[in-house]
Amino acid sequence: MEAFVVKSPMLPQDHQTAVQRALALGRSGDPAVLPALIGMLPLPSNEVQRLSVSAIGKLAEFGADADMAVAALAPLAMKARHPQTQQYAIRALGKYGAAAAVHLADLRDVARNPAQRDYVRAAAATMADAIEQVSADAAAGVKHRCQRCDAPVSVDEFGRAQQTFQRTYCDRCFDEVFLERRNFEMQVELNKTIEARDGTVVQSRGERLIAEWLTAHGLSYRYDAKFRIIGEFQIRPDFYLPEVDVYIEYWGMDTPQYKMSMYKKQTLYQQEGKRLISVYPADLPRLDALLAAKLGFVGFTGRHQ
Structure with a gap:
């Protein structure tokens, strides 16, 4: 997928203000902000436009006016200034389920269009498949389906899964996911064997160098913050810098499965408008210059302790 390059005829200050407003409205969970x-x-x-579309999609679960949202999203789902905006509009449209069923034929046309x-x-x-399924569920009186096995989910199951994982699982899948998460956390903790100068225990030499650079430059950080919520997803970022609202990920492996996970995570950061600095093993010899330059873009002028 090509990078979403920010090219805006708006003044930089106006553009940044609009970006932050779209993000804030999307995070608000208030259906009343839909018209804004x-x-x-x-x-x-x-x-x-992309962030606003994404935010409209997020409001679906909070009871935003479905007809109003669908009417706004549908034109962009069929054609937008940028193809990624169109992609996000399609995804957002899908979150309104049966209310978007009137556009099923249009979505099928887009799916078949080689252009x-x-x-x-x-x-x-x-x-289109999801909207069709939701419409069928609505007709049958089924309100929720498990995101893992697609089984119908009771109200109690829905509440339990949402409270714990912000996901929709049946009880069987809930137990499986809970066990998988617990095993994953245990493995991560076992992998932490390298101590940085400030006492933080990390998983690799690359992470140690990053941690020590941040400490040396007086930047506080949270390492391996457990399952931070970004958008609708739970992620575990290597480093989060609250002072400048920046995430740093060290991509230290080269397996196909790892790369697939890396691409998904990078896309998530991009979709949610998060500031991400990616560091790879080849970057370590020039880590000082790389971090200084990247953090300079977000206003960090540098200070060495």
Whole structure:
């Protein structure tokens, strides 16, 4: 997937203000902000439009006016200034379920259109299937389905899974996921064998060098913060710098499975408008210059302790 390059005719300050507003409205969980987000869609910035579309999708679970949201999203789901915005509009449309069923035929057309980007076509096909399933569930009186096995989920199961994982699981899958998470956490802790100068125990030499650079430059950080919520997902970032609201990930492995996970995580950061600095093993010899330059973009001028 190509990078979402920020090219906006808006003044930099206006653009950044609009970006932060779209993010804040999306995080609010308040369905009353839907008209404000819709009002941001015509702004001449691909990034603002993308983030606004994503935010509208997030409001679906909080009871936002489905008809209003679908009416705003549908045109962008069929055609947008940037293909990634179209992809996100399609995904957001899918979150409104049966209310978007009127656009099923249009989504199928997008999915079959060879002129569309592959990821746009894939999103359209996936969301069309999801909307069709939700519509069938609504007709049958089924309100929730397990995201893992697709079984119907009771109200009690839904509440338990949402409270613990912010996901929809049946009881059987809940227990499986809980065990998988516990085993994963245990393995991560066992892998922490390298101590940085400030006492933080990390998993690799690369992480140690990053931790020591941050400490040397007076930047506080949270290492391996457990399952931080970003968007709808739980992630475990290597480093989070609250002072500058930046995430640092050290991508230290080279296996196909690891790379797939890396790409998914990088895409999630991008979709949610998070500031991510990626560090790879080849970057370690020039780590000082890399971190100084990347953090300089977010206003960190550098201080050495």
